[in-house]
Amino acid sequence: MTTTTGAEATLPYDEAVAAFDPALGLEVHVELGTATKMFCGCPTEFGAEPNTQVCPVCLGLPGALPVVNETAVESAIRIGLALNCSIAEWCRFARKNYFYPDMPKNFQTSQYDEPIAFDGYLDVQLEDGSTYRVEIERAHMEEDTGKSLHVGGSTGRIHGATHSLVDYNRAGIPLVEIVTRPIVGAGERAPEVARAYVATLRDLLKAMGVSDVKMEQGSMRCDVNLSLAPKGSARLGTRTETKNVNSLRSVERAVRYEVGRHAAVLTGGGSVTQETRHWHEDTGITTSGRLKSDAEDYRYFPEPDLVPVAPSRETVEALRATLPEPPAARRRRLQDAWGYSDLEMRDVLNAGLVELVEETVAAGATPAAARKWWSGEVARRANGEGTDVVTYAQRLGVTPEHVVELERLVDGGRLNDSMARQVWEGVLDGEGGPTQVADARGLELVQDTGALEAAVEKVIAANPDVAEKIRGGKVQAVGALIGQVMKEMRGQADAAAARRLILDRLAPG
């Protein structure tokens, strides 16, 4: 059955993937977090007043010339290395020629057939713990365009606008475009793979510190190419390119939508039009954009105003040494170091606690305590507020040092486990640090052996039959007496000490 969403028909997803194999291609543009633009010294602050971060170079004034930002090249190489790419020994920038008012020179300085990085891969982990290897075709350097504000139409849309107002602050901000090879064979899981890829890439780039990867601010933007082939056929279908899919959820939704739409076209006997599609976050659909016609001719040629980039192998290796550990290797290393079971490690990973646990262990806690305190009550509360533990803890001002302090109180014999849980609740309730909470709530194991001895004497006297059994060798009966001693002490006693005392008193012979 075919249903109509918006203007176009879509086939239900299950039916679509039963009949067709999707082939995905993802192009991710990442704005680098450099202080200055790709080819000039203008700052890159987000949200500055319009046209305050411009100069002759990024405005494309006659006569101005570009000079490459050293840090941008290093970042691009590091990204390539992190994506297991080969790094070009020699490559050039190229001009991509087309006219558009937000592009000051009417060409984009980019790279064409000589990308700085090529032939790599990124392993992404899916929900069920399995790994999918996404092959990277290339990562290349280019520059961003300005931003247009459309005036006179409805709600700032380009259609119906009478004119547009252009701000070139963004023009020339360094971008790295990362292009995958066709992702085939993911079948019904294509949307999940797409999302997982973008999420993994985002986390990786963030960990590397090369970009703030804020999809909502456009510092990471995703174009989704999709085509369908009849199930079992090796032939790739006609593809569409859905532009500016700018959240993880949208990546997944856009893939699902386009799968359904292509499938409806194909099962209806039609053929898919090769075109650019626009993604609509609000309605969750794509609409037709520009035709990818043969009229599009970018007339690429080597940029004569820039000299080739030829990173020495020493430079590349030095940059490789600055890379954070690959996520998979890091997971293995930490699991070994912490002695977690596979299940425990997966829980910590899924809850996004790896960094927090790592910091907590570094601060002096045992791995077991770190996992225990960050995954229990905190996780429950964070979940209740619709957020994650890290964000929640940050908001509350609860730190790894608090866990260390709590663990010391337990190890030092001041708190037993149930008391520690009470103290932790107090910390999470904002009552202060663990010691402060314990003090305020009067939680402390009684250290006065006299009081404990008195309580033990009292309980033994009150339970002569049980005492007799223990004297007779039934040591397991001691639990009943410990419970009563604890009750006598109103919980503020060390159960182990009570046990030792009782057994001493009732030792056989």
Place this chain on the structure above:
Amino acid sequence: MTTDLTRATAAELADLLGAGSVSSREVTRALLDRTAAVDGAVHSYLHVDEAGALAAADAADRARAAGEPLHALAGVPVAVKDVMATRGLPTTCGSRILQGWVPPYDATLVRRLREAHLPLLGKTNMDEFAMGSSTEHSAYGPSRNPWDLERIPGGSGGGSSSAVASFQAPLAIGTDTGGSIRQPAAVTGTVGAKPTYGGVSRYGLVALASSLDQAGPCSRTVLDSALLHEVIGGHDPLDSTSVDAPVPPVVEAARRADVAGLRIGIVRELTGEGFQPGVQARFDEAVQHLVDAGAEVVEVSCPSFTYALAAYYLILPSEASSNLARFDAMRYGLRVTPEGVAAPSAEQVMAATRDAGFGDEVKRRIILGTYALSSGYYDAYYGSAQKVRRLIADDFDRAFEAADVLVSPTAPTTAFRLGDKLEDPMAMYLNDIATIPANLAGIPGLSVPSGLADEDGLPAGFQVLAPAMADDRLYAVGAALEARLTAAWGGPLLDRAPDLSEVTR
């Protein structure tokens, strides 16, 4: 020593200024007066900055009085081709599309001139975006040759060459993409040098063809060009293609003028057939002068030069089609709204503006370049041209193993009449046959007057080419030749040019 300040060379003016005999204001005033008298006829300038020049002259005089360390040329005025961005001064590139544009920044070269206290007299005329060999493609009308006002002063830098030749400026800045400094120098009896590519910053030079463009000095003597070269040359971090090395010792070479033992290579492909007999005769005599001065002559062959013009007229339009895309009516310059279109789109305004704002030659080359780069044709045209470029560079490498410098006539003919070649683009292009190879290879070249052709009594030029970063050799050879020829003529060649003040009266 000349008493007429307008006829003094830059080196002479430098001496007078240094000795305190004249002020920069007096020199500048004299030159501005000369312009007021003759430029109505010559039309060297698109814009004269009288107030700015006098203010800069005063600043130079003050700096000298204050005992600041100054370059020898401090206080010597200079004219600047209108292709260089000048903060606060109109910069049109001879095009209607940039009419009234005032850059908010200075080209590096202009900044260096200002910092060295050379007053900027004004902006000189040129073929639109430096496309042409005659200034007839200027949107603001052609400049004229001081030797014969009915003839072209060369191009694209005919404004600068005619300003220098008509004693409106001792020094001028030119730019040379395929000969636009050297050919105008040749046809006006002046000196012009195209430095090694990357020797002078291109930052602020409105690009015609980025991989070919190079700014350089224009003057009446070899030493003056060397002095100006020294001011504007040297590494610039704002130009990625700038060579990070000291300026070659050009001034020293010009002063020594020593060619003893130097091997002078005559390029077989750049002499003889196609060269006007009078031009060839002066060239042959000039070679003999150099031999008399102790140089050794060898003949070299550069077979790939046969394809140089073709490669040049693919590479240049290709790069130009992209460089000139920015003139789109959105951010600066002309904006033309198409007629009969209600609420035109940005695209329509761009197309209408570019049709109205560009002249025929510019449009022709943009279309040609668009074609050469378009998919399906790239390999056959642009790609092949880039390979020919390599062959030409290889030819030069081999030639420079046999010779220290190469020589040829600068242009095949003397100045032609205005209008003669306007309707025949290919004939116009052939003017650059001898100058283009240097631009393709990035090597330096200089043109120095070789005398007057017998047939028409008009100046001919002698071109010297040297290996990259050996610009000093150009000046050594140029100065040696200049000294001998000036002695043979009994004075500078330009002394024989008509006195324009009479023509214009």
Place this chain on the structure above:
Amino acid sequence: MADLTRDDVAHLAGLARIDLSDAELDRMVGELGVILEAVATVQQAPITDVEPMSHPMPIVNVTRPDVVRDCLTPQEALAGAPESEQQRFSVPRILDEE
């Protein structure tokens, strides 16, 4: 070599965003034909296995440190603009191409 037709020139003029008149198109077809014939001789040069040369000097790896430099003021940036509004460049309506 393929001859350049009037339609070809019109297409190229469209790519180059030049609104050539009919008369200009007619004239340019002829002129470009002559020039193309001349420049096509590059294909006859012995260029097999020759490395293309895009830059005249063999310079590589020219970069600048990632350090902020002075910008233009918005007034300077907009001074040459045919029209401006709200400190932005005002341009005619943009066709939906991207």
